[in-house]
Amino acid sequence: MIKRGYYGNFGGAFLPEILVATFDELEGVYNDARNDPRFWHDYELLMSSYSCRPTPITYAQNLTSHFGGARIFIKREDLNHTGAHKANNVMGQGLLVKRMGKTRVIAETGAGQHGVATATMAARFGFDCTIYMGEVDVERQRPNVFWMEQLGATVVPVTDGSRILKDAINEAFRDWVTNMDSTHYVLGTACGPHPFPEMVSWFQSIIGKEARRQFMEREGRLPSRVFACVGGGSNAMGVFSGFFDDDVELVGVEAAGRGLDSGEHASRLCSNDASVGVAQGYKTYFLQDDDGQMKETHSIAAGLDYVGVSPILSDLKEKGRVRFEGATDREVIEALRLTMKKEGVIPALESAHAFARAFKEAPEMAADEIILINQSGRGDKDIFTIADAFDDPKWKRFIVEKAKQYHA
């Protein structure tokens, strides 16, 4: 009996027996792809013609002068097709689905970005597609639901549990144990049973590979610190993986919600509220009570609102290779406002967590140091949430008027 997929004490594959054969198949196809240099070549080709790869790094000159410390660069994952790094993972898994000969894909989604990305992949490759989404997230991310449906996907609102991302994952597993012969579950982040954490990180490593090369070409040196937001951890794993072997400080930024002391947050690695557990098929830090029941989490960003975290990141935290910090809802809104005004880029609420933390540290750093912030996604999809957070009166008037038109 071989334990698979461990990173220190974390990871593993805690699978119901019915799924073991499916995971064996997936692991086989994944290992073949990984050992086949053509696969990565084809993957990069696909991403350069269908998405916007390589995504640029943008020098944020105005933010740099505003803070007067380290020079700030932004890796523009928001410029991917569908507006987030999620495209990297879904297109990679889509290629594996073709290799396995399956005809249907399912996915969970929190913010909706992974759902939209999966729906585009399914449309492009000709797969049937069902997306599970917590009812709470369906309400706060309606525009993404609209797009998923237009792309041909069936969106199933999940009404069990706390009705957010973790509940959508449970429901996707329930579909999978029934339909695994035809269906692949496109897990959206570097969590879940082996090989998902490793496989998703591998597809996302395209971010770090590019960023490293771009810095060497443009600056002839690497950044001193890299900031990435951490929900499940896939964009962080992606950008960090370009710098693991270098003298670069890696900072993961979690959702501190209404504050780390408030109990209303989604910080697994930078708070004292999480402990090691096993759920959703893997072992990692979870926000859970003493009995092992998962707690409710809170974040302004649906994509960070999750009880667990990548087992690879839990291991990197214990090894001291990645530092973890939190950013509160309020800090995130301020960082977002400032970034839009100063640079004209619109980070997603998730990504804005990385900006918020970087802004705290930038002034303390020397002018010859470099900060890289991974802008994992674009924020215009969050228009309802951001407009609410900004309490924008003109937007409210618009919505009221629009609603009247529908009643007419």
Add this chain to the structure above:
Amino acid sequence: MLETYIRSRLAEKKILLMTHIVIGYPTLEISMEIVRTMVAAGVDLMELQIPFSEPIADGPVILKANQQALANGVTVGQCLDFGRRVARQFPIPFLYMTYYNILFKHGVDRFADDMLEAGLQGAIVPDLPPEEAADYLDAMSRNELSPIFIYSPTTSEARMNTIARVADGFVYCVARKGVTGDQTEFSRQIGDYLGRCREATHLPLALGFGVKDKTDVDFLTGKADIAVIGSQTLRVVENQGIGAMGQFIRQVVGG
């Protein structure tokens, strides 16, 4: 110990009946009443599910029961106490069924010690495959408790043999793909599948997932040693009450 009991019961009847409850659903008091009714109706052994917030192998009926029990504030401590009370009060074997995190957070060793002390006979942990079960197997074996493992229609012959080496008491054969509570078609395929299971282990075989009435149990007689009814008894309790559930079981058990 569990296997001995099952064998001795099988000397008297052709197929045994195992039922399932979620502890604390709808309340701890009613759970006790359900156990009493089930035992009186002639159930041979029972699974007591300790509710978990993320029950990924369970379908809608048992999922809702887990959530409701937790919403009522049921704790693991209360579930262990419940197990102790029923094991002392009723003369059939009881097993815990729960997800691994409940054992892991309680401490796997401590959980097994508590089971022994309470008089439980074994446990079913559907998200703990043998590969991840080293600590659990040690703790169970040290206390002479039965770790019940699972076969599924997708389990290869080689893997069935491997699982048989660590399993004890009986093997729980899942009838089909999917989660608990869905429809199962009891056809020749199930007979063939149980034949494959039989070749892989000398342990008694239980069959569950979708077993819902006497017709299904009759079909399984001679093929499996234990029929497992889970979601269906919950449905009968919810729709018609505990008394009707007792009648339902007597009808399934009776000739």
